[in-house]
Amino acid sequence: MRAALLQLTSSDDPEENLGLVRGRLREAAAEGAGFVLTPEVTNCVSASRTHQHSVLTHEANDPVLAGLREEAARAGVWLLIGSLALTTDDPDGRFANRSFLIGPEGRLVARYDKIHMFDVAISDAETYRESAGFRPGRRARVAETPFGTLGLSICYDLRFPYLYRALAQAGAEILTVPAAFAQPTGRAHWRPLLQARAIETGAWVLAPAQTGTHAARRGKARRTWGHSMVVSPWGEVVAEAGEASGILYAEIDRAAAAEARARVPSLQHDREFDGP
Numbered sequence: 001m002r003a004a005l006l007q008l009t010s011s012d013d014p015e016e017n018l019g020l021v022r023g024r025l026r027e028a029a030a031e032g033a034g035f036v037l038t039p040e041v042t043n044c045v046s047a048s049r050t051h052q053h054s055v056l057t058h059e060a061n062d063p064v065l066a067g068l069r070e071e072a073a074r075a076g077v078w079l080l081i082g083s084l085a086l087t088t089d090d091p092d093g094r095f096a097n098r099s100f101l102i103g104p105e106g107r108l109v110a111r112y113d114k115i116h117m118f119d120v121a122i123s124d125a126e127t128y129r130e131s132a133g134f135r136p137g138r139r140a141r142v143a144e145t146p147f148g149t150l151g152l153s154i155c156y157d158l159r160f161p162y163l164y165r166a167l168a169q170a171g172a173e174i175l176t177v178p179a180a181f182a183q184p185t186g187r188a189h190w191r192p193l194l195q196a197r198a199i200e201t202g203a204w205v206l207a208p209a210q211t212g213t214h215a216a217r218r219g220k221a222r223r224t225w226g227h228s229m230v231v232s233p234w235g236e237v238v239a240e241a242g243e244a245s246g247i248l249y250a251e252i253d254r255a256a257a258a259e260a261r262a263r264v265p266s267l268q269h270d271r272e273f274d275g276p
Helices: 014-030 049-055 063-075 155-159 161-169 183-201 255-263
Strands: 002-007 035-037 078-086 096-102 108-113 119-121 127-129 142-145 148-152 174-176 204-207 211-213 223-225 229-231 237-240 246-251
Touching (some): 002 014, 002 204, 002 229, 014 035, 014 063, 014 246, 063 078, 063 096, 108 142, 108 148, 161 183, 174 183, 183 223, 183 229, 183 237, 229 246, 237 246
Parallel strands (some): 035 078, 148 174, 174 204
Antiparallel strands (some): 096 108, 119 127, 142 148, 204 229, 211 223
């Protein structure tokens, strides 16, 4: 299966972002991709809760979700919408950060809400408190496709290896890690973390990323690391983007996961232990 990872510089305007992704998806399909992936918060990159409340919608009414389902059906491709920021019915008014797997007929196959919230002070000038605006999910997800079983995750989940081990032991051969990684942590940790998750699980890791400086009509503009990446089940980086927006292509063979797991069958070697 030829996969296409869309590396985007999404703004805080969902309508503008939908138009951009439509065009990139059509380009990827024309280049033979059967599986297209977008980054985290494809619909709106914003540091302003006020702006988010003014432009985000509930899943049932979200124009980006509806438009990309339509586009996937038109192109006849599998589509992972890395995530959309969406309003919810939660009493505290927090949003959902939700990933969607769309089938080639436009059907919604699976959804996943980001479990781990990015509450981090990177520096005195750069602090994130994702849990203040987004409520964490509680359920891990795998989904069946003709080209392999997918395990879904989002961005900061990457730092929690137990999630990926659980996904792999539930049958995932391909792990998706759509992201909007901050630049300092991306520079230091993005590549080794992706390689570690692939090696630990013997799974493909597909990580489409946001990149660059994101235009903001309200609030501070965010900057993200980019470097979308495909890592093989043996831990080899088989494709990597730079910091420009664009499309990254790679051939995904599910047999490679079975081969890696046969060589090092660590997923079968869990042992109970005492302590610490």
